[in-house]
Amino acid sequence: MDFFHPMKPILLRMEKDMTPEENLNRQHITLPPPPKPVANYVTSVRTGNLLFVSGHGPAPAEGVKGSGKVGKDLNVEEGYSSARQTGLSILATVRAALGSLDRVERVVKVLGMVNAVPEFADHPKVVNGCSDLFVQVFGEEKGRGTRSAVGMGSLPGNIPTEIEAIFQVKE
């Protein structure tokens, strides 16, 4: 009777109805403190119903490499973890800007920049660390935005990933 799950559709619908903040709670995802700008800029700007978010680096976490080039100092899995930490840092900024992640209408755009060696080719797998997090929090429909995943020659402080994003805000 493996395929008989009378409760599953109901559960799924409930999950779908959950708000981003409820998703965070349910999945025990804790956001880091929102990062302070390291130079002469701000971490987010809202114009109309778009929230532009600055390039973020990975929030520090035990067991996650905070510097190095993917393809040399980090493998794909370690790059994925760095991208996930970068996504957490972005979410912290978004919550600080809007008061709550529940005010996000959807992810519009993600520019995932990977500090990689010239022969690296698996950028999408790395940047999924951020994209998978966004889908976990905002759901399949609102959490998937447009995306570019590309390889940089170098990044500030030799961080493995820097990601900038645009979100649509609820009216």
Add this chain to the structure above:
Amino acid sequence: MDFFHPMKPILLRMEKDMTPEENLNRQHITLPPPPKPVANYVTSVRTGNLLFVSGHGPAPAEGVKGSGKVGKDLNVEEGYSSARQTGLSILATVRAALGSLDRVERVVKVLGMVNAVPEFADHPKVVNGCSDLFVQVFGEEKGRGTRSAVGMGSLPGNIPTEIEAIFQVKE
């Protein structure tokens, strides 16, 4: 009498009045199938009257190199062809998103990213492969958007060009 072309202004006006889809037909340009996302994202998102388009790679075509670094594995002309194929892939996504290219009001922004060796310097000539296509399809006024043409350290799957874009959609 080389410089006497009484019909030319009329012909030009007619071309100018053609829609993007008519331009495609007239110039025998066939769009490839719209690409599927290779990871956890979507290929376009519309918000307000802006259509954000994900980073695209070149649509496969006979005689066009689908991987390699410009300045080593591809020369400028080969890079141009890759950028044109990338533009075709973007147009396929735009048509799939909007139903018809005729719903495009104008090209707003193109970020042309060239997978190049560190000493490469001719990025604008490469990215013109995409920009020239957009002008061919949308015309001089609506087809020319803002642009950055830059050199990446690496790109997914070692593709020679990745291009993302923003279009304005007719109300």
Add this chain to the structure above:
Amino acid sequence: MDFFHPMKPILLRMEKDMTPEENLNRQHITLPPPPKPVANYVTSVRTGNLLFVSGHGPAPAEGVKGSGKVGKDLNVEEGYSSARQTGLSILATVRAALGSLDRVERVVKVLGMVNAVPEFADHPKVVNGCSDLFVQVFGEEKGRGTRSAVGMGSLPGNIPTEIEAIFQVKE
């Protein structure tokens, strides 16, 4: 009595009330001629109240290196000067597009791309050359936008910095 400046608050308020064009005058900042596109694109596009600005290179200036890689051919200070010249070039384009810098509501986004060697890590200090200029002209609040400062593998003509930006325009 070093800390008693009864006039200072008044002076500061006056500076704050100054328009961007007045700030330029007061600080004797002269904008270069707006650059012409080097390929098939335009230098700015306005859509709604957003002004998208193409990737710009540094306006030529005596004593400022116009080409080379930061971390090898240019040090951080020289990179900063290149970024400032790039910002001046952007402002020239913005003024040409809007008629006056006074029509800028705020800086929304800056993508600061540094042509750097793979081991370079001080991109924020370089891109501050542009950000500091924007704050000088538009003030602390309106001049600071979101920002990414990243390292490219190569740039057109081997320029040290290429910067693109988005501005919000007054209604």
